[in-house]
Amino acid sequence: MKQKIAAWMQGRYGADALSRFMLVVYLILSATQLFPLHTVVRLILQILSATLCVLIFFRLLSRNIPKRTAENTSYLACRRRIKEGVLLRRNRWRYRKTHVYRKCPHCGVQIKLPRVSGEHRCACPKCGDSFAVSIR
Ligand SMILES: [Zn+2]
Incomplete structure (x- = not known):
């Protein structure tokens, strides 16, 4: 069974940092639906989480590897800029x-x-x- 899945995933993109981040967001969106929410808010969250789920599987099974790699690279650059900004603000406060x-x-x-x-x-x-x- 494991070999069949590995053979089926041959040539497909698979998981990366962006898909892991999307999975965490999906899990958070799914967890928020456990709380009592307004019907419209719940519907929006369900649509968002369903869209995210489709996107995760689309990226996971995609054969367009250069495009998925470019998406992941831009995500990593964005994440690095945010981390550097947070670190800079923390250090500015620490050494003020x-x-x-x-x-x-x-x-x-x-x-x-x-x-x-x-x-x-x-x-x-x-x-x-x-x-x-x-x-x-
Ligand atoms: Zn300079």
């Missing part, structure tokens, strides 16, 4: 008394600088350009 964060005007990267009041020149570690920084 000892450091300041400034954005490089050339490349836009956030630079962590020691909180020393006055006018300074800062060199960006990413692009190498230097710019004026005023810290109060």
